[in-house]
Amino acid sequence: MKFKKSLVLVCSVLTFSLFLIGAADPSKGMSSKSPVIMGEVIEVEKDESDKTIRITIEGYIKGNEINKIKVVGIVNDETKIMNSANDKKENINIEKGDLVYMRVSEAMTKSMPPQTVVKRLFITKNK
Numbered sequence: 001m002k003f004k005k006s007l008v009l010v011c012s013v014l015t016f017s018l019f020l021i022g023a024a025d026p027s028k029g030m031s032s033k034s035p036v037i038m039g040e041v042i043e044v045e046k047d048e049s050d051k052t053i054r055i056t057i058e059g060y061i062k063g064n065e066i067n068k069i070k071v072v073g074i075v076n077d078e079t080k081i082m083n084s085a086n087d088k089k090e091n092i093n094i095e096k097g098d099l100v101y102m103r104v105s106e107a108m109t110k111s112m113p114p115q116t117v118v119k120r121l122f123i124t125k126n127k
Helices: 002-023
Strands: 036-047 052-062 066-075 080-083 099-104 115-124
Touching: 036 066, 052 099, 066 099
Parallel strands: 066 115, 080 115
Antiparallel strands: 036 052, 036 099, 052 066, 099 115
């Protein structure tokens, strides 16, 4: 009797664990990193009504491959902005000609140039 109970318990645990292993889809569990864009700022548009800044970047995007691109990055309140001098976010100005490195959202419009929200922005002044 004890042997049957332990055999049933082992079989049920084995079946349950095989079910969990088979149910896991590794492609859904992994989150890909968002794309990175590196390039030069060619235009800056500030919108005071909703406190966003649209910066047009000409450079390269690194996703699965590296491609040359012109993209509009939307900088909002949630964007983490840094520069080489470690200034506070409020003291950093984005100007035409600056070199930027930015991590952007996976969602990007299909317009020309494409637009996307910037998650992190690192600015290097190009003097």
